[in-house]
Amino acid sequence: MNKSGLTLGRVVQPDTIEEAYQALTEHKDSAVLGGCAFLLLGSRKIGTAVDLSRLNLDYIKEQDEHIEIGAMATFRDVETSPVLQAYFSGVLPGAAGCVMGVQFRNIVTVGATVYSKYGFSDLITPLMALDAEVELFKGGRMPLAGFMEQPAARDILTRVFIKKSPMKAAYQNLRNSATDYPILNVAVSLLHNRWRVVVGARPQRAQIAPLASEALSRGTPNLESVDRAAGLAAEELPFGNNNRGSAEYRKAMCKVLIKRAVTEVLECK
Amino acid sequence: MQIEVTINNKKTTLEIEKDELLADTLRANGWLSIRKGCDSSSCGLCTVWMDGKPVLSCSVFSFRAHGKSITTIEGVRGEAGELARFLAAEGADQCGFCSPGLLMTVLAMKRELPDPTEETIKHYLTGNLCRCTGYIGQLRAIKKYLGVA
Numbered sequence: 001m002n003k004s005g006l007t008l009g010r011v012v013q014p015d016t017i018e019e020a021y022q023a024l025t026e027h028k029d030s031a032v033l034g035g036c037a038f039l040l041l042g043s044r045k046i047g048t049a050v051d052l053s054r055l056n057l058d059y060i061k062e063q064d065e066h067i068e069i070g071a072m073a074t075f076r077d078v079e080t081s082p083v084l085q086a087y088f089s090g091v092l093p094g095a096a097g098c099v100m101g102v103q104f105r106n107i108v109t110v111g112a113t114v115y116s117k118y119g120f121s122d123l124i125t126p127l128m129a130l131d132a133e134v135e136l137f138k139g140g141r142m143p144l145a146g147f148m149e150q151p152a153a154r155d156i157l158t159r160v161f162i163k164k165s166p167m168k169a170a171y172q173n174l175r176n177s178a179t180d181y182p183i184l185n186v187a188v189s190l191l192h193n194r195w196r197v198v199v200g201a202r203p204q205r206a207q208i209a210p211l212a213s214e215a216l217s218r219g220t221p222n223l224e225s226v227d228r229a230a231g232l233a234a235e236e237l238p239f240g241n242n243n244r245g246s247a248e249y250r251k252a253m254c255k256v257l258i259k260r261a262v263t264e265v266l267e268c269k
Numbered sequence: 270m271q272i273e274v275t276i277n278n279k280k281t282t283l284e285i286e287k288d289e290l291l292a293d294t295l296r297a298n299g300w301l302s303i304r305k306g307c308d309s310s311s312c313g314l315c316t317v318w319m320d321g322k323p324v325l326s327c328s329v330f331s332f333r334a335h336g337k338s339i340t341t342i343e344g345v346r347g348e349a350g351e352l353a354r355f356l357a358a359e360g361a362d363q364c365g366f367c368s369p370g371l372l373m374t375v376l377a378m379k380r381e382l383p384d385p386t387e388e389t390i391k392h393y394l395t396g397n398l399c400r401c402t403g404y405i406g407q408l409r410a411i412k413k414y415l416g417v418a
Contacts, residue, residue: 008288011270011332037310037328040290049287053333076322101396103316103323103374178395179311 005043013051017158021137023050025154032156034112035074037104050156057111057158060084069160071111075099075123078110088130088162089268091169091187095126098171100179115157117148117205120181124148125200126171127160128208129187135159148205167191170264172257173201176244183245186257190265193217197233197261199254203242209233209258216262226262230255272335276300277344285331291317292326294334295341302342302369306398313397316370316377317341323377325396342369348376355414361406367399375411385417 009029014020024030029047033039057070062083069078078084078096085093099105099122113121114134124144132144136155139147144160173185185200195216200206212233215225234254239247273282276295285294292315295303305327306314315327318340342349349372356362371394378385378393385393390411399407412418 006288008330011287011330013332033330036330037325040328041309051330051333097392100311101313101374102377102393103313103325103396104310104328106319106322106324107310107328179398 006040007045008049009045009047011049011051013054015054017055017137017156020050020052020055021156023048024156032112032115034071034115035108036112037108038112038116038118052111052156058109062164066161066163069110069162071109071115071157071159073110075105075108075110075113076102078123079105087164088126088167088169088189089265091126091130091171091189092123095122095171095173095185095187098122098173098175098182110160111157114144114147114160119203119205120201121206122171122173122182122185125185125198125206126169126187127162128198128206129169129171129189129196130162130167131189131196133161133163135161145208148207165191168265168268170261170268172261172264174253174257181244184250184253184257186254186261188216188258188261188265195221195229195262197229197258199233199237199258202237202239202250202254203244204238204240207237209237211236212258221262221266226259227255229262230258233258270332272332274334274336275338277340278338283331287332289331290327291319291324291329291331291334291339294331295326295339300341300343304366304369306367306370311396311398312367312370313374314367314370316373316397318373318377321377321380323374340373342373345373345376349373352376352411352414355410356407359406359410359413361402361410363401367397371397371399371407375414379415385415387412387417390415390417 012023027048031046033051057072059070060081061068075096079093134147135141135158138155169189171187173182175182182201187198189196197209197212212229215229234251239250292303304314306312310328317326
């Protein structure tokens with residue numbers, strides 16, 4: 001056992017996704033290993049650890065219609081990807097770059113973060129704003145927003161897809177220090193006069209703010225309408241307390257971050 | 270279980286536990302520059318390079334090093350010594366506990382960023398904590414070392 005309190009009974013390193021899924025579902029105490037950074041913070045006994053390192057899922061590819069991100073691509077891959085820097089105002093590289101240090105971002109993976117639906121994730125919030133899709137080995141392909149609402153199931157996330165478009169986007173976050181989890185984060189996107197506002201670290205998982213998104217999409221936003229939409233988001237989403245901030249604080253700061261993010265998108269060329 | 274790994278350009282076979290972490294494996298095999306400061310992936314003290322990329326060895330399972338090339342500060346002794354002289358000259362090296370991790374990250378940055386600015390240096394080094402010297406002296410030394418105005 002290592003000092004973190006995480007123990008692995010058996011390690012399997014499958015060469016195919018089918019073998020990985022079989023290993024995962026054969027035993028109740030099995031788990032998939034992604035970047036493992038968050039897993040190592042806890043104390044847990046994993047009977048069979050299914051390591052995805054040999055499945056060649058550590059890539060970011062530009063396809064004809066989509067940008068495809070393999071589950072084992074790291075946050076640093078996202079941060080430094082020329083493809084992702086060229087699309088969506090570079091919102092994903094910017095968001096990934098907010099996470100801890102370079103050494104950490106060279107470890108943590110996109111698949112593990114998205115599959116775990118971490119409320120504090122810096123990546124899920126902008127991915128939802130970009131209307132990304134996820135592919136699960138058994139569950140198939142679906143919108144990330146829908147996946148976030150699904151109950152937990154034993155499956156393996158293999159890829160994330162983002163449709164290529166001239167969508168503009170921005171990401172804003174609030175943290176106590178650069179190497180802490182975000183207290184709150186916000187991503188907004190704009191495509192063909194349709195806005196989407198997403199708020200994460202409430203501290204629950206990220207959610208779309210439908211009323212705020214709709215309000216922004218009515219006409220060209222101005223100071224007043226942005227203010228109104230930010231207020232709508234703060235009212236329509238539930239916020240909670242944890243040791244990083246109170247629900248009241250999150251609700252107040254949500255308005256600020258939305259206004260900043262919308263302003264940033266309006267200034268995007 | 271056994272892994273085959275190249276450490277500082279020397280191929281070696283190591284016997285490891287399944288849930289052993291790379292920092293522990295390296296220290297157990299004599300690479301004592303690896304420091305453990307936080308055990309929560311946040312201090313950067315245990316930084317080594319895996320296939321040339323800086324990683325936190327306290328957060329990487331050792332079995333994942335199989336077939337990989339690991340570099341510790343012992344593997345870049347000359348270069349690290351030169352950088353250390355810049356840190357010492359700026360009074361940016363006090364207890365030294367964080368130095369191996371910091372040096373490994375700066376040397377990785379030197380390879381990765383061809384033309385760093387003060388801002389990109391600060392951003393790259395976010396994950397390296399120092400609890401005695403502070404960061405201004407370090408930044409001064411690193412900028413001089415890299416020739417950043």
